[in-house]
Amino acid sequence: MDNNFNLLEKYILNQLDEENRDIVEKRIENDPLFAEEYKNIKVLLSGIKYNQLINKKNVLKDVESQIQSDRGNGNIFHLFSFGKILLAACLGTILFWVGYRLTDSGNNSTHQSEYVESTETKKDLIPPSTTIKDSTENQNTKKDKTEIIEKGQKTIIGELVQSYKKTAFATLILRSHQSDSMDLKYNSAVTLYNKKQYREVISSFKNTDDQRITYILAHALLNKSQYDAATKLFKELSEDEYFEYQKDAQWYLFLSLLANYPENEKEAKSVADKIRQDKDSTHKEDLNKIIKSLGWQ
Amino acid sequence: MDIDWVWKLQNDENKALTEIYRLFRSECIDWLRNNYGVDQDDSIEVFQNSVIVLYDNVVSGKLVQLSSNIKTYLFGIAKNQALNLQKYNKRIATNEIKDGIEYYVLEENEHMIKEKELQQANTAIEILGDPCKSLLQLYYYKGMNMEDISELLGYKNADTTKNQKYKCLKRLQKIYFEYKGSITG
The missing domain is CATH 1.25.40 (Serine Threonine Protein Phosphatase 5, Tetratricopeptide repeat)
Incomplete structure (x- = not known):
């Protein structure tokens, strides 16, 4: 059994001379048990290769997700920059929001620490996009909010599901x-x-x-x-x-x-x-x- | 000066793969869409498979030195992958999930191995886990010698590593047959 294994391993790895290769090939042709053993080793060695390749492909998939995610963030940004008026309105609301946060920070300190704790302990559970959405919410308190949400709704849903895929x-x-x-x-x-x-x-x-x-x-x-x-x-x-x-x-x-x-x-x-x-x-x-x-x- | 991508892939594979991916992604995807009528999702899939085939050619020693630049070589693979995908799509039911890497490995074995068997072997390797998995991959896939593997994985000497490799393969065989039996039985 082990002799067979050594022989077949060398055959598959191309380590046999021509004469021995011929012997192995004839045995594969004429001996069903030997042929089955050959096939089993071949399956395992192909599996080893396949496993390595799909793990490397997962590396590429992670890079792709990163690229998509960067673009997603870019899309969110575009929502705020379609037109000078809208941009100005957004900047205004951002300033308003920053001011509001500064004055309100004392009152909210307890709430903030709770939030930090919950994102710390549950960071894999909460889709990251929800934080983006929260800031979107805060920045667009005026009438343009509805318009932006409508235009960006598909993006938001997409992001939501996308971010789920990254969670564990x-x-x-x-x-x-x-x-x-x-x-x-x-x-x-x-x-x-x-x-x-x-x-x-x-x-x-x-x-x-x-x-x-x-x-x-x-x-x-x-x-x-x-x-x-x-x-x-x-x-x-x-x-x-x-x-x-x-x-x-x-x-x-x-x-x-x-x-x-x-x-x-x-x-x-x-x-x-x-x-x-x-x-x-x-x-x-x-x-x-x-x-x-x-x-x- | 041209970057020696073959050397990079041999020495820092994940970094090299990431760099190649980022460098040629957009251009290759546009090229596939414009020239081979592949949609966006499929062109991403084809591009990813092409980078993997490039990697495999380097690791298996089929590609030692690039005679053209890497872009020409990579796009050549992508072209073949796109044509394969078209052939493959015609053959399989539309709701099947296509995976070019699986097809690539099966084709290399001239379809002597069944798709199911390849997947069962893959599952067995994942169950086997490290350090056996790494040892077997270094020896059987990357073709490294026992001395180098010993040094890399911290084994005492080549004989110990050889012995360990044999035990790992036997364990893999056992898991594979048990798993196969549990699925079919």
Whole structure:
């Protein structure tokens, strides 16, 4: 067995002379067990290569996200610079806002420290764009606010979902469970998800009937922008009160519905109401920020 | 003076990949869209795959020295990738997610390996984790010798590393078959 392995390894790595290569090739042709062993080693070595290449591709994907994010910030800036009048109005409101903050800073010190703490402890949970939206909100207190929000609504929704993709919410939950579980399939799904190999999660587990794996699958679909499929799974999971991540599934159902905004507005609002009414929901703060930026109040 | 990209990719791969990506991204994406009718999302995908193929050519030793400049070489790969994508799109159902890297590795093996098997092997490697994963990648993918791997990973000597490599591969095989069994069984 080990002799076979050494021989096949050398054959695959091109370390055999011509004579020995011929011997190996004839054995592969005539000995089914040897041929199977050859194929298995080939699969593993190809897997090693594939793994390295997709990990490098993830490096490029991160660079791409960075580029998109820089451009997104640029787009936000453009919202403030379409026309001299609007720009002047914005500068005015910024000055007003700065003045307001300076005079109000004493009163708000408690609130500020709470906010810092919450972003510190939950920085992976809160989409970074919500802070941008807050400042947008503050800077545009006049009538141009509605216009800007309308023009930028698609950008805001896009950013919201985009920023979700950068968060590690699911990863945080999943990581804590990985070491406890002896389930190889579940561990595999978690490992692939944590390595951002969403495509592999989807193709390996698309027919799963395990709820926990379905939850990971739904996140993978959301990350691959397959919003309808993600919505379907999150909906199914959020309707099961015995599912351990039911409330989280409901929150991500809301986000996946928003991804196709305004298409699913009615349903998104209904899910938002459920989250709002749930006294134990940990997503209320984020929800309120989103609702505010969408002007649903 | 021209940057020696081959050397950079061999010595500081993530930095080199990032620089190449940022340097040629916009131009290559526009070129793909204008000349091969590839949409924005697909052209990003094609460009990313092209940079990976360039990387693979350097690591595997297929590309030791650039005879043209890197842009010509990279755009040449991108052209082939775009044509492959068109062929691939015609063959598969539209709701399938396409991944050029998977196709690239499968094609290299003349489709002797199935897509599923490649993915199962990939999952097994992720489960295997470090240091075994790095050791196997350095030896089998990067083609490094035992002495260099020993130095890089801090093993006592080449024999220890060789022994460790063998154990790691056996562990990988075990995980692969168990995982395969759990999926099919």
